[in-house]
Amino acid sequence: MTSPDSSPETLPLEAQVGERLRARGLTLAVAESSTGGLIAERLTDISGSSAYVIGGVVAYADSVKERLLGVQGEMLRAHGAVSTPVAQQMAEGARTLLGTDLAISVTGIAGPTGGTTTKPVGLHFVGLSAAEGAWVRRHVFAGDRRSVRQAAADAALQLLLDCLDGKL
């Protein structure tokens, strides 16, 4: 679903997904931990984004992941907040809570502190929930806190773009 008269690849990811969501009448929710609102901010930086962005949850504390997004406490204890199942449950929880067609999620360690040997600074899981199922991708990003957060936001938007382009 590329638009005929512009080159979508030159647009920011938030504009590329916005074009596709609007064209297909789909709605989106966001669940963010480490990015802390950055994805929602980038999506809503585009005028007219209210046509497809319903809203989001910044689930910075694990209590918010549990109480609002329905992430299971046993998942948090068994796998930690920065893990595949938590990213998946965050996306699924946001999609249910906000009643949208699609939802994306991010959980990770933005740094500069908080890393461990098994979960280094930069480790991120980005999730996507749709009617057809859920997907999670694992990344480790280098750079300072701000770069890592931007890269994590990019990764979540790329996952959504790939879904919208039928590449998942």
Add this chain to the structure above:
Amino acid sequence: MTSPDSSPETLPLEAQVGERLRARGLTLAVAESSTGGLIAERLTDISGSSAYVIGGVVAYADSVKERLLGVQGEMLRAHGAVSTPVAQQMAEGARTLLGTDLAISVTGIAGPTGGTTTKPVGLHFVGLSAAEGAWVRRHVFAGDRRSVRQAAADAALQLLLDCLDGKL
């Protein structure tokens, strides 16, 4: 960016409120409409902000303001989403939902479209909820969408800073 002997007043507003929240052991939630996650993003851009930022709700659609934040439908219909009572109820709702000491909110018209004669582009209401009560300030900001959103985020953080400094 900051000089080594910088005084707190030269720090970004999110760092100034962060210092005070941390020192006093207070927690914060955010409810954002027009700023779309920008305030949460700025607050969590600071490493260690998880000590006081619990989370937030990006209530871009009015349905999210109602269902998650408990804004009354009659308030939305009678006053519109960009109004004093809605800003107040968004802040109070976020504080209750996330169980924090304090919550700040923003509702407004970031533009470039969406303005009317009575509610021009740039009109914003920023709210604060605390145990002691609630406060709302009205602003009209000039500039493009990005500038207006940054100014609205500044205004909400300034309201919080004034509260923390006992100036309300």
